[in-house]
Amino acid sequence: xxxxxxxxxxxxSILKNRTRAMLTMLGIVIGVAAVIVMVAVGYGARSxxxxxxxxxxxNMIVITPGASTTGGVSQGAQAFATLTxxxxxxxxxxxxxxxxxxxxxxxxSQVIAPGGNWRxxxxxxxxxxxxxxxxxxxSGAFFGPxxxxxxxxxxxxxxxxxxRIFAGSDPVGQEIQIAALRFKVTGVLAPKGQTASGSDxxxxxxxxxTTAATRLTGRPRIPQILASAASAGxxxxxxxxxxxxxxxxHHISGDDDDDFTVRNQTDLATAAESSTRVMTLLMAAIAxxxxxxxxxxxxxxxxxxxxxxxxxxGIRLAIGARGSDVLIQFLVESIVMGILGGVVGLAFGFxxxxxxxxxxxxxxxxxxxxxxxxxxxxxxxxxxFGFYPARKAAALNxxxxxxxx
Amino acid sequence: MSEVVIQxxxxxxxxxxxxxxxxxxxxxxxxxxxxELVAIMGTSGSGKSTxxxxxxxxxxxxxxxxxxxxxxxxxxGKNELAAIRSQKLGFVFQGFNLLARxxxxxxxxxxxxxxxxxxxxxxxxxxxxxxERVGLGDRLDHEPSELSGGQQQRVAIARALxxxxxxxxxxxxxxxxxxxxxxEVMALFQQLNAQGTTIVVVTHEPDIAAYATRIxxxxxxxxxxxEPVADRHDAARDLEELDRSAA
Numbered sequence: 001x002x003x004x005x006x007x008x009x010x011x012x013s014i015l016k017n018r019t020r021a022m023l024t025m026l027g028i029v030i031g032v033a034a035v036i037v038m039v040a041v042g043y044g045a046r047s048x049x050x051x052x053x054x055x056x057x058x059n060m061i062v063i064t065p066g067a068s069t070t071g072g073v074s075q076g077a078q079a080f081a082t083l084t085x086x087x088x089x090x091x092x093x094x095x096x097x098x099x100x101x102x103x104x105x106x107x108x109s110q111v112i113a114p115g116g117n118w119r120x121x122x123x124x125x126x127x128x129x130x131x132x133x134x135x136x137x138x139s140g141a142f143f144g145p146x147x148x149x150x151x152x153x154x155x156x157x158x159x160x161x162x163x164r165i166f167a168g169s170d171p172v173g174q175e176i177q178i179a180a181l182r183f184k185v186t187g188v189l190a191p192k193g194q195t196a197s198g199s200d201x202x203x204x205x206x207x208x209x210t211t212a213a214t215r216l217t218g219r220p221r222i223p224q225i226l227a228s229a230a231s232a233g234x235x236x237x238x239x240x241x242x243x244x245x246x247x248x249x250h251h252i253s254g255d256d257d258d259d260f261t262v263r264n265q266t267d268l269a270t271a272a273e274s275s276t277r278v279m280t281l282l283m284a285a286i287a288x289x290x291x292x293x294x295x296x297x298x299x300x301x302x303x304x305x306x307x308x309x310x311x312x313x314g315i316r317l318a319i320g321a322r323g324s325d326v327l328i329q330f331l332v333e334s335i336v337m338g339i340l341g342g343v344v345g346l347a348f349g350f351x352x353x354x355x356x357x358x359x360x361x362x363x364x365x366x367x368x369x370x371x372x373x374x375x376x377x378x379x380x381x382x383x384x385f386g387f388y389p390a391r392k393a394a395a396l397n398x399x400x401x402x403x404x405x
Numbered sequence: 406m407s408e409v410v411i412q413x414x415x416x417x418x419x420x421x422x423x424x425x426x427x428x429x430x431x432x433x434x435x436x437x438x439x440x441e442l443v444a445i446m447g448t449s450g451s452g453k454s455t456x457x458x459x460x461x462x463x464x465x466x467x468x469x470x471x472x473x474x475x476x477x478x479x480x481x482g483k484n485e486l487a488a489i490r491s492q493k494l495g496f497v498f499q500g501f502n503l504l505a506r507x508x509x510x511x512x513x514x515x516x517x518x519x520x521x522x523x524x525x526x527x528x529x530x531x532x533x534x535x536x537e538r539v540g541l542g543d544r545l546d547h548e549p550s551e552l553s554g555g556q557q558q559r560v561a562i563a564r565a566l567x568x569x570x571x572x573x574x575x576x577x578x579x580x581x582x583x584x585x586x587x588x589e590v591m592a593l594f595q596q597l598n599a600q601g602t603t604i605v606v607v608t609h610e611p612d613i614a615a616y617a618t619r620i621x622x623x624x625x626x627x628x629x630x631x632e633p634v635a636d637r638h639d640a641a642r643d644l645e646e647l648d649r650s651a652a
Binding site for chain 1 (some may be wrong): 458461463464466483484487488491494495496502503504505506515516518519564568575588612627
């Protein structure tokens with residue numbers, strides 16, 4: 001018997017018990033659809049996170065005050081304001097691999113403009129900040145080195161802030177009031193969208209860090225220094241270099257722990273991606289349980305089918321079929337059932353993922369590999385769960401099978 | 406093709422159920438030559454069904470030898486027996502044993518699908534001509550449920566014939582049929598036999614056995630008598646008489 005005949009036989013047999021076959025395949029359909037949706041959502045989450053991390057800046061290195069140990073008691077990260085403006089200056093002047101450095105002084109304040117008022121984040125940064133974050137201005141310009149050196153009261157507005165306090169009109173050149181001080185708006189930033197944690201990147205005002213340090217906050221406490229390596233390949237070297245420089249200026253020697261943390265966005269990306277990967281795997285694992293249940297359904301119905309068709313098997317054996325012919329016939333039937341279920345499940349999962357994407361705004365990614373694996377796997381489920389019933393059929397004694405009522 | 410189709414030499418079959426030994430066949434010697442139409446008769450428990458399974462290569466003897474169309478069959482494995490069945494044997498059963506919801510022509514094609522000789526044949530054409538031989542050329546695409554009992558049995562006979570086997574084995578072929586249809590089926594067997602097909606019919610009805618050329622009677626697993634039929638009936642003529650008396 002060739003494969004075409006076997007598949008035709010299997011299709012005939014499936015069509016003879018249409019409802020039963022459909023209900024049996026439903027288990028596989030749901031299982032495959034669930035796996036497809038879970039993996040699609042997982043991929044979507046990963047590509048979204050990657051995009052957000054790329055959005056943070058180019059070749060960016062983030063230095064934060066790190067865990068400090070005092071007398072054997074470990075304090076949490078950022079427990080101490082261990083970073084200073086001098087640290088940023090030192091990195092800028094001494095590092096070979098770092099091309100841009102900016103301290104980030106963080107504050108919050110009420111902002112008043114002729115068009116309205118708004119409470120927002122006021123970040124004191126250097127001009128390099130624009131390079132590091134790769135953040136263009138939509139109108140006007142970023143403040144320049146001269147503004148930083150002279151600690152001038154100039155500000156660049158994030159898109160959200162601009163819309164809030166200058167509804168409609170162009171803010172560039174106008175004056176705003178931050179914590180009772182007057183600032184001149186030099187530019188409005190291009191929108192960056194949401195951050196990975198879901199907050200609004202554009203709800204911010206950037207001012208020179210010198211201005212922030214001397215006029216807005218009393219004490220120059222620096223929660224973050226951002227730096228940019230010359231290229232992605234330079235990031236590890238740059239991190240190493242920054243580490244060495246900071247240990248030196250913080251007088252940390254030997255085996256003592258750093259009192260700062262140097263991270264890059266690859267670390268961030270890896271951490272975020274590995275957690276979403278674990279989630280995706282977990283969800284796919286749960287979804288494959290339904291595939292397993294679907295497989296058991298196939299086995300169940302094939303066992304029923306073998307019993308029902310005992311006489312047919314007897315006839316086939318009597319007129320010259322070998323046990324292996326009967327085995328293959330039943331095996332092909334369960335594989336066809338598995339693959340049909342897999343294909344329908346694929347279509348169903350594809351549609352569900354699209355619908356989900358439409359309603360949640362998540363990007364869902366369905367790779368061809370996942371499709372092949374899903375259909376291949378459902379075929380494998382057919383083989384695995386069809387083998388036992390098929391062997392049972394093949395092992396029947398023709399005499400008894402013919403006499404079976 | 407050998408002139409001697411069946412040659413058994415002291416075949417026995419013993420079933421062991423628990424501590425009991427059942428001797429279904431004891432030292433059966435049977436020889437059937439080409440062109441015979443042999444009826445094997447006996448009551449139930451006489452061993453005729455066991456002999457039938459043995460002759461049909463569905464079962465193997467406990468001892469003794471069996472040669473079918475020149476091939477020693479006893480001692481062969483399952484797959485070899487399947488090959489023998491596929492090449493040398495045609496079966497006709499009491500309950501027709503056609504595949505349900507499968508057309509007549511597909512039922513007749515079935516044995517050829519399991520042929521492993523690798524011959525290239527037009528399976529469909531052979532099936533059609535076999536059905537024409539049994540007078541069902543106009544029922545090719547009918548399914549068993551759309552055919553009468555006699556027609557179903559003729560499909561089964563066409564299925565047995567289509568591989569041109571050395572031997573056609575019929576196990577109570579008229580058991581499920583009314584007397585007129587039974588005579589029709591026997592007329593078909595006689596006609597095929599006249600064309601050269603060797604046929605062994607197992608039956609418990611003397612009327613049916615009377616159409617054979619030779620009757621083998623069995624009891625308790627042994628051959629009781631084995632003699633040619635002196636007053637052989639002609640089924641075709643019997644049919645004509647039936648029609649006359651009906652009119």
